[in-house]
Amino acid sequence: MKTLSLPLRPAIEGDRTQQGILVMAGLAVLLVVACLISLGVGPTGVGLADLFAYLTGNADKLTTQERVILEAVRLPRTALGLLVGAGLAVSGAMMQGLFRNPLADPGIVGVTAGAGLAAVAAIVLGNGILAPLALLLGNQFLPLMAFFGGLINTWALYLIATRDGRTSTTALILCGIAIGALTAAVMGLLIVMADDRQLRDITFWSLGSLGGATFGRVASILPFIACVLVIIPFVARGLDALILGDAAAFHMGIPVQRLKKIIIVAVAAACGSTVAVAGSIGFVGIVVPHLLRLAMGPSHRFLLPGSALGGGALLLIADSVARTVAAPAELPIGVITALFGAPVFLFLLLGKNGISMRDLP
Amino acid sequence: MIVADNITVTRSGRHLVQSVDIQLRPGCFTVIIGPNGAGKSTLMKVLSGEMRPDEGSVSYHGKDLNICRPEDLARCRAVLPQATQLAFPFTALEITRMGAVANGALDPSDEARKALKRVGLQGFERRPYPSLSGGEQQRVQFARALAQVPQAVRDGVPNALFLDEPTASLDLGHQISVLETARDFASAGGIVLAILHDLNLAAEFADHLVVLHHGRVVKSGICTDAITDDIIAKVYGIGGAVGRLPAAHMPYVLPQSRHR
Numbered sequence: 144m145k146t147l148s149l150p151l152r153p154a155i156e157g158d159r160t161q162q163g164i165l166v167m168a169g170l171a172v173l174l175v176v177a178c179l180i181s182l183g184v185g186p187t188g189v190g191l192a193d194l195f196a197y198l199t200g201n202a203d204k205l206t207t208q209e210r211v212i213l214e215a216v217r218l219p220r221t222a223l224g225l226l227v228g229a230g231l232a233v234s235g236a237m238m239q240g241l242f243r244n245p246l247a248d249p250g251i252v253g254v255t256a257g258a259g260l261a262a263v264a265a266i267v268l269g270n271g272i273l274a275p276l277a278l279l280l281g282n283q284f285l286p287l288m289a290f291f292g293g294l295i296n297t298w299a300l301y302l303i304a305t306r307d308g309r310t311s312t313t314a315l316i317l318c319g320i321a322i323g324a325l326t327a328a329v330m331g332l333l334i335v336m337a338d339d340r341q342l343r344d345i346t347f348w349s350l351g352s353l354g355g356a357t358f359g360r361v362a363s364i365l366p367f368i369a370c371v372l373v374i375i376p377f378v379a380r381g382l383d384a385l386i387l388g389d390a391a392a393f394h395m396g397i398p399v400q401r402l403k404k405i406i407i408v409a410v411a412a413a414c415g416s417t418v419a420v421a422g423s424i425g426f427v428g429i430v431v432p433h434l435l436r437l438a439m440g441p442s443h444r445f446l447l448p449g450s451a452l453g454g455g456a457l458l459l460i461a462d463s464v465a466r467t468v469a470a471p472a473e474l475p476i477g478v479i480t481a482l483f484g485a486p487v488f489l490f491l492l493l494g495k496n497g498i499s500m501r502d503l504p
Numbered sequence: 505m506i507v508a509d510n511i512t513v514t515r516s517g518r519h520l521v522q523s524v525d526i527q528l529r530p531g532c533f534t535v536i537i538g539p540n541g542a543g544k545s546t547l548m549k550v551l552s553g554e555m556r557p558d559e560g561s562v563s564y565h566g567k568d569l570n571i572c573r574p575e576d577l578a579r580c581r582a583v584l585p586q587a588t589q590l591a592f593p594f595t596a597l598e599i600t601r602m603g604a605v606a607n608g609a610l611d612p613s614d615e616a617r618k619a620l621k622r623v624g625l626q627g628f629e630r631r632p633y634p635s636l637s638g639g640e641q642q643r644v645q646f647a648r649a650l651a652q653v654p655q656a657v658r659d660g661v662p663n664a665l666f667l668d669e670p671t672a673s674l675d676l677g678h679q680i681s682v683l684e685t686a687r688d689f690a691s692a693g694g695i696v697l698a699i700l701h702d703l704n705l706a707a708e709f710a711d712h713l714v715v716l717h718h719g720r721v722v723k724s725g726i727c728t729d730a731i732t733d734d735i736i737a738k739v740y741g742i743g744g745a746v747g748r749l750p751a752a753h754m755p756y757v758l759p760q761s762r763h764r
Contacts, residue, residue, distance in 0.1 A: 155597065156597065157597030380605060387585075390554050396576075397575075
C-alpha cells in the first residue's frame with residue numbers, strides 16, 4: 144500500500160514551515176476540545192452527554208432549563224473566553240515582536256493596568272463628568288475607554304523605552320513599574336469616589352473573570368478582536384523583519400514606522416477590549432507565545448495565528464477549572480492563569496531553550 | 505546608476521556629511537574608507553534610503569529616492585548591516601529566507617538555501633542564529649543580502665549591494681571570499697558599495713575609492729590615487745606608511761584574492 148504523503152516537497156533543512164502547519168493543526172484540535180470542555184463542564188448538572196445530545200440534534204431530550212444553561216450561559220461564556228484568550232495571546236506576541244523582546248507582555252509592562260484604569264474611570268465617572276460620552280457611545284463606551292487607556296500607555300512606553308530602534312529590557316520593566324504605581328494611585332482616588340455598586344465592579348476588573356458573560360459583551364469585544372486577527376497576515380512578515388532591527392526591516396522593504404503604529408494600535412485594541420470585558424488576566428500573553436516559539440520557532444507567520452488558537456484554548460481550559468474546582472463558588476480566572484503562568488514564566492527564564500538572559504537587548 | 509548630489513546631513517549642529525557628491529556605477533566596486541566618525545555609515549544610510557539628507561538628493565536610475573516605495577527599493581538593493589544580535593532563535597535559514605521573501609522569490613526557502621551555500625554555510629541551515637559565532641552570524645546576514653538580490657542585473661536594471669564593514673569579525677579567508685563574491689556581483693553588472701577599514705583589502709578590491717574625512721570627500725579615484733602617503737597622513741595621522749615594509753624579522757600577511 145502506498146504510504147500517505149503530503150503534497151509538499153521534503154522540508155528544506157532549517158525551514159520550519161511544515162512544522163508550523165503541523166503545530167497549528169494540533170492547536171486547532173486543542174481549541175475544539177477546549178470549546179467542548181467549556182460548553183460541557185460546569186457546576187450545574189448539564190454535562191458532556193447533554194452537550195452531545197444537543198449538538199447531534201436531540202435538543203428536545205433536554206429540559207428547558209438545561210437548554211437555557213447551554214445557550215444563554217455557557218455559549219456566550221465560551222465565545223467570550225475564546226475572544227479574550229485570543230486577544231491576550233496575540234497582543235502579547237505582537238508586543239514582544241514590536242519591542243524585539245521576549246519579556247514584553249501587556250500585563251508585565253503596565254498596559255493592562257492602564258487599560259484597567261481607563262475602564263475603572265469609565266465606571267466611576269460614567270455617571271459624572273463622562274456621562275455625555277457614555278451616552279453617546281452606549282455599549283462601546285467601556286471597551287473604547289479601555290482601548291484608549293491601553294493606547295496611550297503602549298505609546299508612552301514605546302517613546303520612553305526605545306532609543307534608536309532598540310528597546311531596553313530594563314527601561315521597559317522599570318517603565319511598567321512606574322506606570323503600575325501611577326495607575327494604582329489614580330485607582331485609589333477613583334475608589335474613594337466610587338459608590339458600593341461601582342466598588343464591586345472595580346473588584347471584578349482587578350481580579351479578572353469571565354463571569355457574567357453575555358452576548359452583549361461578546362458583541363462589544365468582537366469588532367476589536369476581529370480587526371486584530373484580520374491584520375495578522377499583513378503584519379507577520381514585517382514583524383519578522385523587525386526582529387533584525389528597524390534599519391534591516393526597512394532595507395527589506397518594510398514601511399517600518401507605519402508597521403509600528405499599526406502594531407501599537409492593535410496591541411491596545413486587543414488588550415483594552417479584553418480588559419474591558421474580563422478584567423486583567425495575566426500571563427496568557429507571555430506564556431502562550433513562548434511555548435509556541437519552543438514548538439515551532441519564532442516566525443510570526445505561525446506565531447500570531449497560533450497564539451490566537453492557543454490563547455483561546457488556554458483561557459477556556461483555565462475558565463473551566465475556575466468554574467469547577469471550588470463549585471458552586473467560582474475562582475477568579477486571573478488566579479488560575481497566574482498560578483499556572485508565573486511558574487512557567489520563571490521556568491522559561493531558567494530553561495536552556497527559553498529566554499536566554501544573555502541575548503536580551 | 506545611483507547618484508547622490510550635494511548630500512549634507514546635520515545632527516545637533518554638527519555636519520556628519522557635508523556637500524558630498526558620489527556616483528555608484530553598474531559594474532563598479534566602490535569602497536568608502538576613512539577614520540572613525542568620518543561619516544561613512546551616515547553616507548551609506550543616505551544612499552540606501554534609510555536616512556533622509558538635510559540637503560541634496562539621491563536618485564536610483566534617474567528616479568528620486570524619496571518617491572521610491574520601500575518594497576520596490578528592497579527588490580533592487582540589499583544592505584549588509586554591522587553586527588546584529590537577536591533575542592529570538594530564528595534558524596540561519598529563516599533569517600536568510602527573509603531576504604528572499606523581500607525579493608519576492610517564488611520559493612524563498614530554496615533561494616535561502618542557495619544563498620547560504622554561496623557564503624559557505626551549507627549544513628548551518630538548522631542552527632539557531634543566536635548560537636552562531638560572530639563571524640558566522642555576519643555571513644548569515646551576507647547570505648540574507650544575497651538572497652535579496654540574487655542576480656546582479658534584473659530586467660535590465662542593475663541591482664545594488666551595500667556592505668557596511670562586511671569583513672569585521674571575519675577571518676582572513678572569509679574576508680577574501682565575501683569580497684570576492686561582492687566583486688563577482690559587480691563584474692556581472694551590479695552596483696557594489698562597501699565600507700572597509702582595511703586599506704589593503706580596499707586597494708585590492710576597489711574599482712573606485714572614496715576617502716571620507718570629517719564628512720567631506722577628500723579624494724575619489726582609483727586606489728593608486730586615493731591611497732597615497734599625503735592622504736593617509738592627512739586622514740589617519742600616520743605618515744609614510746604606504747608601501748613601507750615592517751621590520752625584517754616581522755612576518756606579515758597581506759590579504760590576497762585567490763583568482764587574480
